[in-house]
Amino acid sequence: MGVSERIYLSQPHMTGKESEYIDQAFQTNQLTLFGQHIEEFENRMSEYLDGRHVVAVNSGTSALHLALRYAGVGPGDYVLCSSFTFVASCSPVTFLGGRLIFVDSDESWNMSPAALEKALEWADGHSITIKAAVVVDIYGQPAKYDDILPLLKERGITVIEDAAESLGAYYQTKKCGTIGDYSALSFTSNKLITTGGGGGMVVSADEEAIRKMRFWAAHAKEVRPYHEHHDYGYEYRLPNLLAGIGCTQVDRIEAYSERRRMIFRKYAQELEGYPVDMMPEVQGSRPNHWLSTMTLEAGYNSMQFMDYMNTHNIETRMAWKPMHLQELYKKELYFTDGDKDVSADLFRRGICLPSASVMSDEQLDYVIDKIKIFFERI
Numbered sequence: 537m538g539v540s541e542r543i544y545l546s547q548p549h550m551t552g553k554e555s556e557y558i559d560q561a562f563q564t565n566q567l568t569l570f571g572q573h574i575e576e577f578e579n580r581m582s583e584y585l586d587g588r589h590v591v592a593v594n595s596g597t598s599a600l601h602l603a604l605r606y607a608g609v610g611p612g613d614y615v616l617c618s619s620f621t622f623v624a625s626c627s628p629v630t631f632l633g634g635r636l637i638f639v640d641s642d643e644s645w646n647m648s649p650a651a652l653e654k655a656l657e658w659a660d661g662h663s664i665t666i667k668a669a670v671v672v673d674i675y676g677q678p679a680k681y682d683d684i685l686p687l688l689k690e691r692g693i694t695v696i697e698d699a700a701e702s703l704g705a706y707y708q709t710k711k712c713g714t715i716g717d718y719s720a721l722s723f724t725s726n727k728l729i730t731t732g733g734g735g736g737m738v739v740s741a742d743e744e745a746i747r748k749m750r751f752w753a754a755h756a757k758e759v760r761p762y763h764e765h766h767d768y769g770y771e772y773r774l775p776n777l778l779a780g781i782g783c784t785q786v787d788r789i790e791a792y793s794e795r796r797r798m799i800f801r802k803y804a805q806e807l808e809g810y811p812v813d814m815m816p817e818v819q820g821s822r823p824n825h826w827l828s829t830m831t832l833e834a835g836y837n838s839m840q841f842m843d844y845m846n847t848h849n850i851e852t853r854m855a856w857k858p859m860h861l862q863e864l865y866k867k868e869l870y871f872t873d874g875d876k877d878v879s880a881d882l883f884r885r886g887i888c889l890p891s892a893s894v895m896s897d898e899q900l901d902y903v904i905d906k907i908k909i910f911f912e913r914i
């Protein structure tokens with residue numbers, strides 16, 4: 537790709553093998569919500585995820601909805617969630633009528649174990665039982681599971697890992713997407729790998745759980761020669777055509793993460809000495825750096841930065857606006873560690889940079905050059 541085209545934050549990275557799968561789906565007339573490419577995609581993903589059980593669905597949001605329902609979340613039930621995330625981490629709690637308790641971030645940008653303790657002390661003090669926690673690996677950085685999991689486990693809280701952004705990342709020796717009781721993945725077009733549009737997956741070591749979620753994802757049909765229903769479900773299946781595209785991407789997970797990590801390292805090296813700080817890496821973990829992100833030092837304005845990059849046809853974006861600051865969720869509980877609101881500060885100063893694995897070295901150099909010029913001119 538030349539530098540005259542717009543450079544995006546993240547884009548699908550096709551392999552060239554897609555048309556084979558698409559043609560095959562046409563030839564066998566499997567333009568359906570079941571079929572051999574769904575099976576192949578699930579088998580390949582299960583193999584990549586160390587033999588975990590999986591069910592392919594039509595979005596990461598659907599995956600989180602199924603997992604939260606399986607965790608038993610219902611009307612009035614409390615669920616913990618990082619505030620610094622995309623709304624889909626917690627909107628499924630709202631679908632189920634649950635209540636949210638938002639938790640601030642620490643220097644990892646993920647759920648702060650200290651703020652989590654504050655939330656748990658509050659719940660213990662009010663004799664409130666918490667059903668589940670959605671722990672997010674934001675921008676592909678694994679959360680601090682060694683600190684977080686024991687706090688949740690000792691209270692019997694189900695852990696749902698939102699690994700929508702972290703496929704290909706590792707927490708110590710564990711792959712992201714295998715850490716929660718249930719983990720959710722997303723294959724929407726801007727994620728690490730894509731099914732060529734919407735797509736998602738629930739991952740778990742619990743085979744029975746996956747069986748139940750598969751049942752719910754296809755209208756909860758009892759096995760009968762007619763349509764018999766004892767429970768309600770959804771239409772959350774992944775089309776076979778899209779699963780075929782997914783099949784071509786699974787063996788690229790490691791390479792695409794490596795490319796995104798390399799892009800992050802390049803930004804970090806080149807921007808050393810400029811008034812920015814790259815997202816810090818948690819010790820012992822290997823983020824995939826789905827999006828390379830940085831914070832601007834005090835005195836710099838993110839709108840001004842983004843406008844400047846835009847005039848050079850480069851897409852950048854502010855960091856996630858935390859959920860506790862959203863009109864939708866401002867009445868929900870929010871816990872920080874002390875007086876500082878870390879996630880609100882990340883929103884004010886955080887910038888996401890072009891990070892697509894398909895981006896060329898030439899494009900990356902062009903972006904870096906423009907960032908440098910922005911700070912040199914100001």
Ligand SMILES: *Cc1c(COP(=O)(O)O)cnc(C)c1O
Pocket residue numbers: 594595596597598621622624625672698700701721722723724734735736
């Ligand atoms: C993308 C994303 C989701 C939702 O995935 P969809 O496939 O778009 O429904 C959930 N959580 C986070 C953190 C995400 O980035």
